[in-house]
Amino acid sequence: MSNQARYLIFFQYIGSKYSGAVKVPATQTSLKGVQDHIEDAIERLKPLHPVRLYISSRTDSGVHALSNSAHFDFQRKNDKPPFTEDVLVKALNLKLDREHISINQAYRVAADFSARYRALSRTYVYRVALGCQLPLVERNMCWNLHHTELDVGAMREAAAMLVGTHDFSSFQAINSDIASKNPVKTLEVVRINPGRAFVCEHYHRHIPVWELTFQSQSFLYKQVRRMTGALVAVGQGRLTLPKLKEMMEARHSLVYPSNMAAPPQGLFLTRVNYKESDLLSSPQRSTHPSTGVSDE
Structure with a gap:
C-alpha cells in the first residue's frame, strides 16, 4: 500500500x-x-x-x-x-x-x-494611503496617493454597483485569454473601510489608509486591480457613477481607461476558503482565520 x-x-x-x-x-x-x-x-x-x-x-x-x-x-x-x-x-x-x-x-x-x-471563495484586500512620504517598510505595501482626498461615499455607491452577479469583461486585462475564462462572476463582498493609519514623522501627522475588500469564488485576470482603480477614480471625481455603469454594460476590456488600474503593491490575497468537510481526512483540523477553513 x-x-x-x-x-x-x-x-x-x-x-x-x-x-x-x-x-x-x-x-x-x-x-x-x-x-x-x-x-x-x-x-x-x-x-x-x-x-x-x-x-x-x-x-x-x-x-x-x-x-x-x-x-x-x-x-x-x-x-x-x-x-x-x-x-x-x-x-x-x-x-x-x-x-x-x-x-x-x-x-x-x-x-x-x-x-x-x-475553493469556496477568495478574499483580496487593497490598501490605499493618502498623504505624504510613507514609512520605508510600507512603500511596497500600499498605493500611496499623494495629497489626495477621496469621496468615500461615492466610492461606496460605486462598490454597491459591483456586488452581485455580472459580466466583468470590462475589468479583465486586455492581454488575458478571454475565451478560456467565463467573465460572469459573483462578487459577494465589495467593502471600503478605514485601515490602520501611518505616522508621517516629517510632517508630524497621520496618513489615513483605506482598505478595499473584494470576495468572490474566483476573479478574472487583474480584475481586482482594475476594479480598485475604478473605485479610486470615482473617489477622486475622475469617473462618474453613470460612466462606471456604462463601462460595466459595455462588457469589453477595451472600454476600460488606460492607466487607471491600481498598481500591484497595494494588493493582498488574505483568504482562500474551503469547506471543513474537504479536510476531514486531516487529524488536525482548525478554524483559525489564516487557514481559510469554513464550517459551512
Missing part, C-alpha cells in the same frame, strides 16, 4: 521579491515565482518522486498574500510514514528561512482534493 499523502498548505509571502505566485519558465533567469521556492523547499525533504505544487490563486509580481493555498503529493523514501502536518510546516519553514515566504498551516487531504477547484 502506498504511503503517498496529499497535503493542502496555506502560505504567505511578500510579493515584491518574486515574479508572482506561480512557477516561471526555466529559461527565465531573473525573478523566480513563489511556487519555485516552495517546490525547492519540498524537494529538499527528499521525496521519492518529484513534487509539483498546484496553487489555488495566481498573483502577479508585486502582489502579496497573507494566506494563499496549494496542494501537492508527497511520498517519503524507504516506506517511511507521511509527515504529520506540524512537522511538515516546521520543515518547510526551515528550508524557506531566507525567503519572504512562510507556511502558515498544512492539512492532509483526500487524494482527489484540488486547492484551486475546491
